[in-house]
Amino acid sequence: MVVKSELEKLGLSVLSVELGEADIIGSLDENKKEEIVRQLEQYGFEVIDDKKSKIIEQIKTIVIELVHHSQDKIKTNLSDFIGEKLNLDYNYLSSLFSEVEGLTIEKYYILQRIERAKELLVYDELSLSEIAYQLNYSSVAYLSNQFKKVTGFTPTYFKQLKEKKRKQIEDL
Template sequence: MKIYIKNMACQSCVAYVKEALDEMDIVTVKVGLGEIETKADVTDDEKREFNKKIKKVGLELLEKKQGVIIEKIRKVMVEFVYHSDEKPNINFSTLLSGKLNLSYTYLSNFFSEVEATTIEQYLISLKIERVKEMIILEEFNLSEIAYKLHYSSAAHLSNQFKKVTGLSPSHFKKLKEKRRIAIQDL
């Protein structure tokens, strides 16, 4: 049985979900970002109990088809921004369409209707939050960050960063108060 979870965007979330499932003695085949596959069907009571457990950390079960599609789109975006160090040979719209086996036009229109923002804007917000994290951690210089996040240049990244945050990356680095936004709050 497949179960879908909203806001599951990191390996800490995966670990927490695995722990909650183990506590409930629900045997899984696979636990990934936004998606669980169980060996046996999960009862409605078990789903309610599980949902209570994961809500404590900002996660939530998805029941409706539209929520599942939105979460699949988000999952591809998170993987693209957080788990893809190499520049893909294709653009994001082609990647998304291929992973979900649906046309990008359909996905884009659907996402915009449900989320009141575009896929492009959400992806930019996600990338900027990742840039903030990388700047704060000081592991990479701006050119390396630009490459890892699939920007054409450090200048393009800087311009987009300033447009979204109102600050240059170097000014952001100097600030202590203005920090990152949680992915689920984007």
């Protein structure tokens, strides 16, 4: 809403604003682009104008959507899924992502899945088996091993840490 509002304040006709992307009617000269950058930076937004950066952000958006916001399970492997979504060769996407981000798409995906697992463990509404299923792990053991490799803790120990930090209302 902020992005759309600010672009309209600058006199632009905005078609849509989606996660990470704004479509406007017409073209922009360099002065207008600089004005947009200055305006949006005040709100903590970064304007990405080069093609490679846009692709990186699109990959991140796909992974985040897949892990944090989608209940759908992907029917293919991650590389095919991302390649099809962006209609680009996965080898190109993978090398570009690694070059710019310093880690592979797969590692980024794993980190996002572990962050989501941590979030679900803290909520304490699902069992470890349900979390593994929801995050598309083949087994609880696989989730547990990956969780420990990334965080240094087992999921059970992580959950206990959270419980120790919280005080019961009667203890306050």
